[in-house]
Amino acid sequence: MNELYNYLTTGRKFAKVREWGKIISITGSAQVVIQAIGFISGILVIRVLPVHEYAIYTLANTILGTMTLLADGGGISTGVMSQGGPVWNDNKKLGQILSTGLVLRKKFAGVTLILAIPALVYLLRNHQVTWGMTIAVSISVIPMFYLSLSSSIYDIIAKLRQEIIPLQKIQVLTNFGRLFLTFSLLLFPLAFIAISISGLSQAWNSRKLKNLAKPYAQLTDKVDLEVKKNILAIVKRTLPGALFYSLSGQITLWLISFFGSTEGVAQIGALGRIGMVLSIFTSMFGTLIVPRFARLSNDYQILLKRYVQFIIILFCVCLSLVTLVSLFSDYFLLVLGNKYFGLNNELCLYILGSSIGLVSGGAYQLIASRGWILNPIISISLNILFILLGVSIFDISSLIGVIIFGVFLSCLQLIMNGSYGILKIFNLKCRSNQFN
Incomplete structure (x- = not known):
């Protein structure tokens, strides 16, 4: 019986199960905390904002999600992940992939902004939102949009290197910061204030993710043409779908x-x-x-x-x-x-x-x-x-x-x-x- 127990507890499969159990428990508990904080922040926004203001907030966030998808070209982050997977332990190559992805994101972002802001203005005005509030909401969306672009690229490096605990620490602190700032809505229950709060916390998140990625990816100002070609090949196949899915x-x-x-x-x-x-x-x-x-x-x-x-x-x-x-x-x-x-x-x-x-x-x-x-x-x-x-x-x-x-x-x-x-x-x- 002891021999059977020793075999089961020292075997390769048991070691694998134990390893995954540890990873999932750490990641899962941290994600529960992260999402719980985010959930509390979201519920606070729902309860504090009047129904009309929350409708404005919902429309703005929907457009923001669409903007982020379009700025990705439907496949830049996917391309960075697929290109980075085979060379995940090569700092120099991973840095070239990261830098190329960031450059491509910025180019797509400019075009996206020109297309999306008029659509946001139209939707808000369609729901009888005043011009003053429409302009305030549109302006508050822009920094949040640009900051989220870089964050979603930087965290790919941490995921490929499986730097789970530092990544989740950043996410926890980001959500705590957002929750703290959300209480300001008790004084100013306005949609554009709620959006600006997310932008401030996202700024801190982006800077920390960049610092986390630096040891594993040597950032460069040069674009790797081969990597660019491979990423754009994915974008070419996904961009039509991205345009469609940004709406659907x-x-x-x-x-x-x-x-x-x-x-x-x-x-x-x-x-x-x-x-x-x-x-x-x-x-x-x-x-x-x-x-x-x-x-x-x-x-x-x-x-x-x-x-x-x-x-x-x-x-x-x-x-x-x-x-x-x-x-x-x-x-x-x-x-x-x-x-x-x-x-x-x-x-x-x-x-x-x-x-x-x-x-x-x-x-x-x-x-x-x-x-x-x-x-x-x-x-x-x-x-x-x-x-x-x-x-x-x-x-x-x-x-x-x-x-x-x-x-x-x-x-x-x-x-x-x-x-x-x-x-x-x-x-x-x-x-x-x-x-x-």
């Missing part, structure tokens, strides 16, 4: 914004704050799983095994969360305050759609980290078909109709992303058999 990614909010009411915009934004619980798993997945998947060799058996394992884990986590929210929806809504009471069905459906979207997004992140991008003509055509089909079936003028539409869209996208990942891995098997 927040399709439920766009629909309620154009066809619904200002109150509906605020409600779906508030439900999204409950959905932030999912960001714990999104962050853990992007920090622990995706970089490791990017570093795997082109062995189709290993890739297929890991791909299926990771998707199943995500699915189980999301199923548990949907069940929890369904059983205790009253308590979750209680957190949002009386202004949003009674949205039980809407909340459950929103979390279901967000959970399916999380699994779909996880599948996409895994395949994209290998540089595998579905032809944009195919992906965009399928998504347009999905959207047209959903719009013809569901009532997009009501809040619950728009949310059901979102669930429907997430299901079809999961099928598309998941099956494409399996197909790409089996292509490796076919190539391997040809060479043998």
Whole structure:
């Protein structure tokens, strides 16, 4: 019996399980703290801001997310990850990749700003926001936008080198700073103040991430032409999709914004704050799983095994969360305050759609980290078909109709992303058999 115990506890598999258990427990506990602070900050914003101001805040953040996606060209960060994966322990090469990615991001950012700010102004004016508030909100979005661009590139280095604890320390302190500043809304309950608070905390976050990346990546002013070519090759395949997904990614909010009411915009934004619980798993997945998947060799058996394992884990986590929210929806809504009471069905459906979207997004992140991008003509055509089909079936003028539409869209996208990942891995098997 003792021999069996010693074999089990000293074996290779047990060591692997123990290592992963330690990593997940450290990362998971830190992410719980990070997301809890972020959640408290978000709930404070919801409770303090009047419904009309929170609708403005929601629209601005939606445009900001779209701007960030467009400035990435749909694939610069993915290109940095896929290029950095094979050379993750080469400081010089990693620095060239990082520097090239930053230069490309800045170029895309300028064009994005010219396109996005007029769209933000139009949306705000469409909801009867005054010119003074419209200008204030538009100005407050710009620094937040530029700072988030560099942050999302710098943290790729920390993830590739698996500097998890320093990375999470920065995230914890950033969220604490945002929470502290959020209390100023008690004196000035205005949307542009809430956005500016995020910008201030993001400035500190960007500087710290840059310092964390420096020991592992030798930054240079020169652009590596080969790296630039490879990243742009990914961008070329993803940019059409990025342009499309910049609109379709927040399709439920766009629909309620154009066809619904200002109150509906605020409600779906508030439900999204409950959905932030999912960001714990999104962050853990992007920090622990995706970089490791990017570093795997082109062995189709290993890739297929890991791909299926990771998707199943995500699915189980999301199923548990949907069940929890369904059983205790009253308590979750209680957190949002009386202004949003009674949205039980809407909340459950929103979390279901967000959970399916999380699994779909996880599948996409895994395949994209290998540089595998579905032809944009195919992906965009399928998504347009999905959207047209959903719009013809569901009532997009009501809040619950728009949310059901979102669930429907997430299901079809999961099928598309998941099956494409399996197909790409089996292509490796076919190539391997040809060479043998």
